Amino acid sequence: MKIHHVAVTVNDLKESVDFYTQILGFEIARQFAREDMGAYAAFVKLEDFKIELWQFQDTKEDANSLGDIKVIGIRHIAFEVENLEETIQELSKKGLKFTKPKLGASGHHYSFSSDPNGVALEFYEK
Template sequence: MKLNKIHHIAIICSDYERSRDFYVNILGLEVLEETYREERNSYKLDLMVGGEYQVELFSFPESPERISYPEARGLRHLAFEVEDIEAVAAELNNHNVQVEPIRIDPVTGKKFSFFADPDGLPLELYEK
């Protein structure tokens, strides 16, 4: 078996407009397509990260909360590679997004930090 790359990551949000604003206007992901599916009362927003990887943002009425902390099974976090972690963290802080203190990965020696989307989904910044 040969897997080429990650095709997309799907995220279900509780407040579509708030999450759309966060991923598009704060994180700067590019909108590829936005679809309203009337039969499901649901939006599907296709987003591009760095011109390559796709994130799908979904809304569903009354979706249940997912346990995230402590270390529950399932997707742990979504990590974004950045050139300058201090600059990105400062920009997020300017948008009132709290970013944890920057740490050093003991294995790679690279800088990383965590923050959360509007639903508390853990997101990571990882310096290239």
């Protein structure tokens, strides 16, 4: 078994696709519309990892249902990087803001930033 993708509901699909492709280096794998759901979506990929981005006409800020795809966000998406300090410097030049790096319980350093929707992005040094 392996992870296929993570789905994130967003406020603005174009802005989100631009962020993941232009800032983080993902490629657009597929874009499509679901008129029956009042939605537009895109898969962006980085190597074998995919993020499915959804924009609905009627998104929600919160929900009681765990499986409600119309709720904005996700807890966080973690990216493994070779050198945390270099990654922070490179992405800061592209406008990202980062938390102060911390040492995790695993003995690895990490820092957080966010995408245009406020989805937390963890950068984890392997």
